[in-house]
Amino acid sequence: xxxxxxPGAVLAVAMLAAAGLSLTACSSDDLPEMDATTPAKDxxxxxxxxxxxxxxxxxxxxxxPAAPPGAEVTAEVVPARDSTTVELTANGLQPDRGYAVHAHxxxxxxxxxxxxxxxxxxxxxxATPDKPxxxxxxxxxxxEIWLDLRTDSQGSATARTTVPFTFTDRxxxxxxxxxxxxxxxxxxxxxxxxxxLACFTLRLP
Ligand SMILES: [Cu+2]
Numbered sequence: 360x361x362x363x364x365x366p367g368a369v370l371a372v373a374m375l376a377a378a379g380l381s382l383t384a385c386s387s388d389d390l391p392e393m394d395a396t397t398p399a400k401d402x403x404x405x406x407x408x409x410x411x412x413x414x415x416x417x418x419x420x421x422x423x424p425a426a427p428p429g430a431e432v433t434a435e436v437v438p439a440r441d442s443t444t445v446e447l448t449a450n451g452l453q454p455d456r457g458y459a460v461h462a463h464x465x466x467x468x469x470x471x472x473x474x475x476x477x478x479x480x481x482x483x484x485x486a487t488p489d490k491p492x493x494x495x496x497x498x499x500x501x502x503e504i505w506l507d508l509r510t511d512s513q514g515s516a517t518a519r520t521t522v523p524f525t526f527t528d529r530x531x532x533x534x535x536x537x538x539x540x541x542x543x544x545x546x547x548x549x550x551x552x553x554x555x556l557a558c559f560t561l562r563l564p
Pocket of ligand 1 (some may be wrong): 460461462463477535537552
């Protein structure tokens with residue numbers, strides 16, 4: 360009997376199929392409904408807002424004219440299997456300067472403090488509400504989400520970071536724009552970047 364392929368070939372094809380690889384194009388009828396089978400948590404999300412003073416702001420708040428009302432911010436959060444990419448674009452900021460930006464744990468409020476501490480993948484056990492994490496083992500750009508913006512002569516900037524974790528039971532709730540151009544990394548100061556100029560609420564699934 361020569362009509363069947365050797366068992367090894369059948370197994371190889373089965374393994375490719377199991378790995379989600381197809382050897383031939385199949386009609387769209389054969390594909391699973393991605394929307395129905397993919398949890399919302401895995402979906403890329405986009406968030407946009409225009410900074411406004413705390414009295415009138417909803418999700419995008421300016422606390423300081425250095426990140427003025429009217430500035431536009433857009434964030435895209437793209438989850439992958441073992442990582443998450445966040446891209447931030449801003450227009451209408453001050454030209455030719457840096458701003459350190461981080462993901463924080465709370466939604467924005469009428470003051471910069473409302474956003475709470477930095478979102479950490481592994482939470483620093485030594486941190487308290489009064490004493491946020493400044494330990495470089497936890498306050499670093501692989502365990503937190505840091506996006507340092509550098510604006511052009513028009514006040515526009517884009518920053519992107521990919522962190523080696525995904526959101527499970529907790530998600531960041533805001534991006535805070537800080538006064539310093541970059542984020543400190545030394546022990547006792549790690550994660551600090553000066554005053555909070557603006558905040559942008561993220562509503563992740
Ligand atoms: Cu911050």
